[in-house]
Amino acid sequence: MWSLTKFVASRLSRSRRFFSSVIPRPCIIQKRGADILHDPWINKDTGFPLTERNRLGLRGLLPPRVISFEQQYARFMESYRSLEKNTVSESDTSHVALAKWRILNRLHDRNETLYFRVLIDNIKDFAPIIYTPTVGLVCQNYSGLFRRPRGMYFSAKDKGEMMSMIYNWPAQMVDMIVLTDGSRILGLGDLGVHGIGIPIGKLDMYVAAAGLNPQRILPVMLDVGTNNLKLIEDPLYLGLRQPRLEGEEYLSTIDEFIEAVLTRWPKAIVQFEDFQMKWAFETLKRYRERFCMFNDDIQGTAGVALAGLLGTVRAQGRSLDDFPNQKIVVVGAGSAGLGVLSMAVQAVVRMTGNAETAAQKFFLLDKDGLITKERKNLDPAAVPFAKDPGLIAGLRDGDSLLEVVKKVKPDVLLGLSGVGGLFNEEVLKALRESGSNRPAIFAMSNPTMNAECTAVEAFKHAGENIVFASGSPFENVQLGNGKVGYVNQANNMYLFPGIGLGALLSGACIITDDMLQAAAECLASYMTDQDIEKGILYPSINR
Ligand SMILES: NC(=O)c1ccc[n+]([C@@H]2O[C@H](COP(=O)([O-])OP(=O)(O)OC[C@H]3O[C@@H](n4cnc5c(N)ncnc54)[C@H](O)[C@@H]3O)[C@@H](O)[C@H]2O)c1
Ligand SMILES: O=C(O)C[C@H](O)C(=O)O
């Protein structure tokens, strides 16, 4: 009996392997009637054929005509495109972006199959709507836009209850969680519970770009209060109207949530997103050896920036071995800036075997200017990157960005400050004089308003020969003689879906620095010499 079972099982699994690539497997559902139409995971709207309407108790609950998936798709795209036609002036841009987000969001709430199909097929056009920059606008207006909840909300008031709450989530399995406490949403500051838009957008990218199962993802908001007074005073604010928890109280709340998640889904991967710097570093240190997690703003960003920096050396006509000789000024000593610096330094150490050389070529500024060893009360995470003041003649603690660019003459200016317009005309013109044959500008802060400069400004003031990348998307710039100034989107979206998918498929227990370094190098390696020569550092979003 045993061997017969084994024989049948082996036959079945072989035929299953053959057929699974050809025939879609049936989806067995317990629900019937209206419950199906209200479940976006299985709803097909008017697409249910008559046989299914009979079997599932849907007859009479839908208009009689069956509208095929393809017709529904075309109808959706037509309404979406008609919104574009209504844009008459620049000032309409954010209204139109929000209108586009609304119709995508309604589709998401109604019919996930169609939603993800249109998203995957039109990722280049739709990413700026469901993700950066429009998602920032959505978070800022969340209370007004809220119609239906998505994901889970745990709050400081739920202490002691989280273990049972986690079982309220309807899916049996969860592979990927994106978690935020809303304390630093893009460059928009503390948005409290409104920050849930970010985990939702990130997980949409996981499905669209990495093919994760949309029924096994979970966006989570951990609402520990907000220090944004405007929100606390708003009677319609949907989150806790109290100051943020601090210290042990804060950490024990996160601990309780993590314990609940890992009890129900021990293999779930957790991406920490948009935590203010102190908690971003603290939670990474606390959990990274204990379960499969990473901090996207520190580690994902670093990988994408490193790939861009490696591409830049090539674009300057130098060999990759020359990377350690690049002078790089990083503006912003927060979770993202420090993450980039530590990964870039690690890369140099790997190339040269010398930690001293590694630290020499990088210069770090925060809101108080250049950071040197003379700086008082420096955040411990920034200490390894503090400069020796005597390194370059006249370089002093607190030097302004303009002074630093003039004295250091960098090859790369990389902004993660969250301050729009920081790379002003004077700074960009000083970079032009740096002597680098092809200076690079990474204006990585999000959303668009917070970019350190626009693409047009960069090509205008720093010269047509630059390499340009920004965190939020900009159009390519038309230069003289019919030439094009290429705009790269240096955004962690190029890595986090792959990091999560890789961790999931490999069954990794933790995510190591070496894995992230490998991911960055892999991203850099996709680019051909022809792309790089044009100043293209990353694959197209469609790819
Ligand atoms: N492109 C991407 O993939 C990506 C990834 C992560 C973060 N970001 C963006 O980077 C920005 C910063 O994120 P973070 O998590 O590091 O924030 P953070 O608050 O931790 O750090 C901001 C840093 O900028 C410094 N700063 C502020 N004003 C400055 C000024 N005038 N001059 C120089 N430095 C100044 C602050 O002192 C601080 O060190 C945000 O806008 C975020 O959207 C982009
Ligand atoms: O969300 C993004 O677009 C990138 C990054 O994670 C950020 O915080 O800005």
Ligand SMILES: [Mg+2]
């Ligand atoms: Mg982020």
